[in-house]
Amino acid sequence: MQLQLVTWPEVESYLTRSQGIVMPIGSTEQHGPNGLVGTDAICAEQVAKGIGDRTGAMVAPTISVGMAQHHMGFPGSMTLRPSTLIAVVRDMVESLAVHGFRRFFFINGHGGNIATLTAAFSEIYAGASLAPASGRPANMPAVRCLLKNWWEAKQVGALSRELYGRAEGSHATPSEVSLTWAAYPEAAKPMTLDPEIAPTGGFTDAADYRRRFPDGRIGSNPGLASVEAGQRLLEAAIVGMAAEYESWIKES
Amino acid sequence: MQLQLVTWPEVESYLTRSQGIVMPIGSTEQHGPNGLVGTDAICAEQVAKGIGDRTGAMVAPTISVGMAQHHMGFPGSMTLRPSTLIAVVRDMVESLAVHGFRRFFFINGHGGNIATLTAAFSEIYAGASLAPASGRPANMPAVRCLLKNWWEAKQVGALSRELYGRAEGSHATPSEVSLTWAAYPEAAKPMTLDPEIAPTGGFTDAADYRRRFPDGRIGSNPGLASVEAGQRLLEAAIVGMAAEYESWIKES
Amino acid sequence: MQLQLVTWPEVESYLTRSQGIVMPIGSTEQHGPNGLVGTDAICAEQVAKGIGDRTGAMVAPTISVGMAQHHMGFPGSMTLRPSTLIAVVRDMVESLAVHGFRRFFFINGHGGNIATLTAAFSEIYAGASLAPASGRPANMPAVRCLLKNWWEAKQVGALSRELYGRAEGSHATPSEVSLTWAAYPEAAKPMTLDPEIAPTGGFTDAADYRRRFPDGRIGSNPGLASVEAGQRLLEAAIVGMAAEYESWIKES
Amino acid sequence: MQLQLVTWPEVESYLTRSQGIVMPIGSTEQHGPNGLVGTDAICAEQVAKGIGDRTGAMVAPTISVGMAQHHMGFPGSMTLRPSTLIAVVRDMVESLAVHGFRRFFFINGHGGNIATLTAAFSEIYAGASLAPASGRPANMPAVRCLLKNWWEAKQVGALSRELYGRAEGSHATPSEVSLTWAAYPEAAKPMTLDPEIAPTGGFTDAADYRRRFPDGRIGSNPGLASVEAGQRLLEAAIVGMAAEYESWIKES
Amino acid sequence: MQLQLVTWPEVESYLTRSQGIVMPIGSTEQHGPNGLVGTDAICAEQVAKGIGDRTGAMVAPTISVGMAQHHMGFPGSMTLRPSTLIAVVRDMVESLAVHGFRRFFFINGHGGNIATLTAAFSEIYAGASLAPASGRPANMPAVRCLLKNWWEAKQVGALSRELYGRAEGSHATPSEVSLTWAAYPEAAKPMTLDPEIAPTGGFTDAADYRRRFPDGRIGSNPGLASVEAGQRLLEAAIVGMAAEYESWIKES
Amino acid sequence: MQLQLVTWPEVESYLTRSQGIVMPIGSTEQHGPNGLVGTDAICAEQVAKGIGDRTGAMVAPTISVGMAQHHMGFPGSMTLRPSTLIAVVRDMVESLAVHGFRRFFFINGHGGNIATLTAAFSEIYAGASLAPASGRPANMPAVRCLLKNWWEAKQVGALSRELYGRAEGSHATPSEVSLTWAAYPEAAKPMTLDPEIAPTGGFTDAADYRRRFPDGRIGSNPGLASVEAGQRLLEAAIVGMAAEYESWIKES
Numbered sequence A, B, C, D, E, F: 001m002q003l004q005l006v007t008w009p010e011v012e013s014y015l016t017r018s019q020g021i022v023m024p025i026g027s028t029e030q031h032g033p034n035g036l037v038g039t040d041a042i043c044a045e046q047v048a049k050g051i052g053d054r055t056g057a058m059v060a061p062t063i064s065v066g067m068a069q070h071h072m073g074f075p076g077s078m079t080l081r082p083s084t085l086i087a088v089v090r091d092m093v094e095s096l097a098v099h100g101f102r103r104f105f106f107i108n109g110h111g112g113n114i115a116t117l118t119a120a121f122s123e124i125y126a127g128a129s130l131a132p133a134s135g136r137p138a139n140m141p142a143v144r145c146l147l148k149n150w151w152e153a154k155q156v157g158a159l160s161r162e163l164y165g166r167a168e169g170s171h172a173t174p175s176e177v178s179l180t181w182a183a184y185p186e187a188a189k190p191m192t193l194d195p196e197i198a199p200t201g202g203f204t205d206a207a208d209y210r211r212r213f214p215d216g217r218i219g220s221n222p223g224l225a226s227v228e229a230g231q232r233l234l235e236a237a238i239v240g241m242a243a244e245y246e247s248w249i250k251e252s
Ligand code: NI
Pocket: A031, A039, A040, A109, A110, A171, A172, A176
């Protein structure tokens, strides 16, 4: 059930049976020579919609631009400052909490979001934790947020290793590129890359990143990506993450 | 050309021939008994993609959550505070300006965004206008932002009047509801509404809005919406706004 | 009744009979070769005081510096960033709400303030609209803000057209310049301008504005301004806006 | 020379002979049973205009609402949060610095502004002091800000002591009340107060202040105020502060 | 009793007998040719610990980096922007208020902190003073903050004058340098300075400060500092400030 | 070499041979029935000083209050909001970068800081990565930040496992408690805990945390802590982290 595609009375009805919602968050950033700029947003959105279809969970609109300052050396990359992204997540969660949503299951498509998103959860919780001092009632409803990276479903890890082994790498991976091609086959760009496997390592700002990773990839060979692999990976991610959602939503 | 569906080298190539980009911005908010919560985001996105197809312009990812505090009395509505939305727009424009984009054509789907989006443009321009005092170089590149509401294409106005006359209203209009049904026919919810035409008037915060407009509509009868009308309206909006884009992008 | 010119017991007494207050807001910015830098603040203040005299309404101190980043290319212009002005308006309204004021009638003297001021209202309303999520009591008092541009009183429009026709223009208009001369006759600077009527068009930041409008005017001929016209325009604005205030304050 | 009452070419001309400007800042807050809510803003404005007349200095528009959280227990009082006032002062100084103003002489009318205004100066200076790290050019122009409380002119202190001795007190003083009556004789409210001299002491927030100072005064007897005293005090303040301005503006 | 060196049950127990806490705040900045960069933090911490030992008061961890933008021309100096320091103090006070602390006795070691710290208190109080408008309960607990500079204990003033007379100066004073040497004798750097007594005067930003005070001192001769003097000054400060604390904590 | 204990000329000299600095960051929060409130700050500070002694690195003053909103249910705990901590880290790094420091090695003592600190690094890097759009010079110096948790030195992990096995847990661990006792033996509080090993699990805000972990510990038995173990752990941490620092500082 996608929030964008239902009416408010349908949301009202949903809230009588569940307080959970799936929140996809991705990024808009370079993904190497043949990966899409929208890779991380597309992956998060596809997996989130799949969870919704499989479990009946409500799915919020995708946060398409994340924290990707390190990719700014490549045309098309976009970033929110961490302080901006924290405000966005806080406003979105507070909005949905007004209606009675209490459990926010973030499906994340971008490693660079993890720290800022986790900090955003703390910013939200801090509102409650500091409440007695700022005069807020003690019985205000408490929300819970959970961050799950779609690629960490155990089914996905197993399949990625089987398909790509060490060519998976960590940015512009053949797995994520495949998944986006499964969603948008017309955007697939098969290509032989040189070097086949990109260099690895750490990085700081955009200039540093571009110097270390000249074509944008880190440790990966997305030349191995395919629509078929993407279909299998998407299915694996949905199965794994739907189970995680259902289990979490039942926790006391 | 959607930014999410191309690679960074393709963006680099695009920038050699154009500095323009279409920025769709909508909202996630109630749209009456049979309108979708995502109506404004869907409309903006559909029209923006159409402009991209027609003109070859780059289209950025949609800002799906806008400024909709007044709709918070209805389940499913979401809002960013104006100060948050200003930061989001500033970060997005600054990101794209790093790569050489200079003209930002915002296709807006939500009246409630207009003031805040216009303020965001001023926040961005103020960075340049106050630059001499803060030590920034005088020759920094200047960006231009333009806000266009899709329903203000003259072709759309004519068609809406022809189709719906005074039943068009101003929120949860049959025109916008039709347009979303054209995009997602499976989400169409034909319905007879009571009263047929909703009340009109001003409003302040969410409680005030709900008191005045009990089912969420303002002045409209979206019971008249249809997929067919939506197809015609979408086409009209694309034709009209593509012409606006092409004309603006050529201005000196 | 000007807030600055009464004592706190007089304010306390006023609040037993009214919850309304007139809030003048202007700008400090260039107004062409013979218009005053304070034109917009003076106009808003004069009209607001007139409303106070005519209706007995309380009048707050004038916000003299507004959002005028586009005028920064001309000496003497000042601007608040939109984010700053939003904070100012929020603090002022919250302050007065502590005492029981509930209706804030903003008399605006500057087109450049409209978007930011409207966004500020939404920032204030959002505090209430998001209250259930942040633990605020549901029965907190609701405030209402209204923005009225003094020149939009229908009496003013008719008179401006009669006096100046198409020489009115949109910035440094003979009407606003006349009004300030009526208030400060010693500051009147009759002058023949060249060209008589300034160019028109859009603009972005300060450098862009100055390039398009070299002497600061847009579409106007303030060479036609006079003290006498100013007196008539001020009277028209007061009559029109006082009626608007009285009507609005009675609305349920 | 008041900035509000001149044209931009006159400001341009002024800047060829001086980089100084007088910045009046007051407050809008209770001033006891017979003092005006606008006392501090009126005093600062009157003294600033006097300095302008006497020295030819440019005088900026008055900041009428200051930091007065402790007065919020009395109807009519307004406050900006310190963080808001810092942003306002920063934007105003940066605006004027764009045009070439370099020395900002703040005439203050309210003790409660001192700390926040001083912090605002540091916020502005910090922009320059941290510039090498944030990449700003080393040769950016440096501004200087000075804060002067009008009542600290030595001529004023002597006269206050002569006129009122220990009945001067520290809030709603007969001196400041007199000065406002000199400016607005029609607003004078002669009155015998009970007790004649108000209590003294420290305070924290608004509730604490009202509990300690039930009618708003601290240590003063503004029952002694008069228009005549106000005229003498205003003259003394102008003479004293004009000398301070002229001396400071010449400092290397 | 140092907060860092006790357990939470001990804090719980402490709160049954006192709501007071000592908050040391210093700075990290140059202190001339032989004064330590940490002088102000060390002084505040030493005096605060002494108060804790003498009175049994709880002592919070030291705020080591303060507002010192003017010292940024000398290597090793650090500063928080005033707006950052206000947020820090607000969060720290709100945190401790959650547990029941109500009286915050700030022992300050740096003149440059005074304005910003005072503004921070107002920011905190403003939360309570504006509470009725933002819907907070009227009976929320009120906190009180007090700022005391350690060198203003009358015992310290007398001793400084006796020891150093006019060589005390106002920055990098022999008194504060001595006190740090008493705490860290191994860091003592006896030295003859040239000129013996540094110049005096005002300053604005870091470049201006360095130009006026080439070796960092203002008006002082820290060549006179000694461990022995430091021991006497520390004892004097503790005796004086402990008495201030005990007297203040008893105030109604 | 502790920054607090040297003079500015000594810092100037240090910068001719190194651009690195060790930045200890901890937290002030409950650490169970017998752990100190300052545990995390003490551990970070002790390890950082040890690195400084061993390698000659400069050591900055400790950030003693971190992000610990989840501990606010226990008396004595303090927290900065994530947005505040980001501003603090940004200001501290920018300050030191003015002088030429370029590599910031954060020794962290608190798991709750990791996300926010990582986000702060991105906020700092984003300043450089967005620089071309905001007009900053391309050749501005680039800084690098690294976060290391002291307990992740491989020597520490081995020793903790040897000493405590599964009784180590994850909050109020016997290892960290031991380390603080080694630093402050007089604060050691040997105690038998009930249950011996605390429960484990996740948490959200302060109320949730206290409900799940009634005495504050997670999964640990700090009843096993000892001064002797603390000495060994501290030595292990210093050896391990000094090696990490020296290796990192040499990286190109
Ligand atoms: Ni990715």
